[in-house]
Amino acid sequence: MTALSYVSEDKHSPWATHLAQVDRVLPYLGELSRWADTLRHPKRALIVDIPLEMDDGSVRHFEGYRVQHNLSRGPGKGGVRFHPDVTLDKVMALSAWMTVKCAAINLPFGGAKGGIRVDPRELSKKELERLTRRYTSEIGSIIGPQQDIPAPDVGTNPQVMAWMMDTWSMNVGMTSTGVVTGKPIHLGGSLGRVKATGRGVFVTGKVTAQRIGLELENARVAVQGFGNVGSVAAELFSQSGARVVTMQDHSATLHHSAGIDVAALIRWQQQHGSIAGFHGATTISHEAFWEQSCDILIPAALEGQITAESARKLVCRMVLEGANGPTLPEADDILTQRNITVVPDVICNAGGVTVSYFEWVQDFSSFFWSEDEINARLDKIMEQALLAIWQKSEQLAVSLRTAAYAVACERILTARKERGLYP
Known part of the structure; x- marks a missing residue:
């Protein structure tokens, strides 16, 4: 592992987590591992x-x-x-x-x-x-x-x-509208962009549920984070017949075994700025979030949330990483040992960057698609990408995260190899 002098040496730091993930994929890169320091x-x-x-x-x-x-x-x-x-x-x-x-x-x-x-x-x-x-x-x-x-x-x-x-x-x-994405619609933004990341979490969750034999109807969902990602994912799972039983943001952790009314919670959050004080659920301690029984856990807040300690407490069948880097490497190992399927961030929350790509393309052409077209294209790309990663996972007998890194790093390092070094 190559260290950089200007970043934290903490083994739990986000950069250290990235380096550990790179190290884990090296055995599957063959001759491309020569370029891994890239x-x-x-x-x-x-x-x-x-x-x-x-x-x-x-x-x-x-x-x-x-x-x-x-x-x-x-x-x-x-x-x-x-x-x-x-x-x-x-x-x-x-x-x-x-x-x-x-x-x-x-x-x-x-x-x-x-x-x-x-x-x-x-x-x-x-x-x-x-x-x-x-x-x-x-x-x-x-x-x-x-x-x-x-x-x-x-x-x-x-x-x-x-x-x-x-x-x-x-x-x-x-005027260059394509310099950023996620803009207001009338300035070249794309329809469907605001909900894209949360929608991607739902789409990958639906595919994964089918793969592991989990019926979404009445499945129990726990969500950490109630921003654009967590709230949209919760809303879509709820609309599909699942029950969102536990919800956490920076202000409170809510639980209701019969299912939280997600639409009502969204209205409450918009009015009050947080979920604290919502009357349709019981408030529990922050730490108790990780101990609540569910089928689907969605960490959609910040990085480093699932530690080894919390990984041992989880009672769920799958983890959908709506946030970037929410699971520490040692926690990943524990979840694998416990046969809990983890759909990694690099595929699970890629809906946002996918629709950002659509926005970028539309800005160049000055021709814009309908929201139905955006969602259909997004769903197809997400489903195909996840199924390819499932196939790689089964081929190599590795976790979905390692498979995702194997697929991605092969593409990145092949491009690096073929472009060569300048001068």
């Missing part, structure tokens, strides 16, 4: 200082990042995260997972990610706009429709993407 070194990591004049006239400085992990298969693709826990280590790992994700789903992109260490809830709208525009200007030299295409992530949204698009366009002297 996956251990980001191509480019930019750290920027963002001075911001606050509404009260004071000036504060924030640290921002944009990391391009690998561009062998195409321009970089990955979100921008505004969160107080953003670090270089995390952004590097997230960019690496985007590399693998795009290759696993077979999109013509490399992996990238960005972020600012800030709590956007503490900023006014004007402060947030100034922060976004300065950040975009600082990273502007390395992003572009054919270089690196940012998108929303935790703490960002279509409005932030609109500011990024406008700033980059003003700086280059022309």
Whole structure:
């Protein structure tokens, strides 16, 4: 394992998790393993200082990042995260997972990610706009429709993407809608984009349920995280006849064995900003989330949530990774030993980047598809990609995660090999 001096040496850090995942796939790469160090070194990591004049006239400085992990298969693709826990280590790992994700789903992109260490809830709208525009200007030299295409992530949204698009366009002297995805619809955004990641989680869950003989009708679902991913996945599972019995966000953990009314919970969350205080379920402790019996567990919050300790407590048949990197490597081993099927993040939550690809293509052609067309294309791509990974898993007698990495890394390293080294 190759260490980098400027990131955390914590074995539980996100970057360490990525490195461990690379190590596990090496035996299945054959002669391509010669190029494996490509996956251990980001191509480019930019750290920027963002001075911001606050509404009260004071000036504060924030640290921002944009990391391009690998561009062998195409321009970089990955979100921008505004969160107080953003670090270089995390952004590097997230960019690496985007590399693998795009290759696993077979999109013509490399992996990238960005972020600012800030709590956007503490900023006014004007402060947030100034922060976004300065950040975009600082990273502007390395992003572009054919270089690196940012998108929303935790703490960002279509409005932030609109500011990024406008700033980059003003700086280059022309309107370029394709520089970011996840934009408002009337600025070149795609129908179906907001719900795409959650829909992808549902689609991969439906395919997996069929493979392991689990009936979705009345299946019990537990969801961690109630943002765009968790809420949409919960809604779709509920509509398919499953019961969402446990729900957790930053404010509370709710349980109701007969099934939580997801539509009512979404309305409550929109009105109150969190799920705390919802009357249609019982509030339980945060730690008790991992002990609730269910058939399908969906971690859709932040990375590193399923530890070895929580993996031993889980009572479920499958884990659908709606979040990026939610399962630590040692927890992965425990889940495998316990015959709990894990659909890894690099395929499970790839619905968002898939529809981002659709948006990018539509922006270039200025021809836009209906939401039904978007969903049909998304479902087909997700199902085909997951079935190919199932086939690889059975062929190699390995977990779905290792199979996904085997498929993805073979594509990435083949591109690296065929492109060669310059000069």
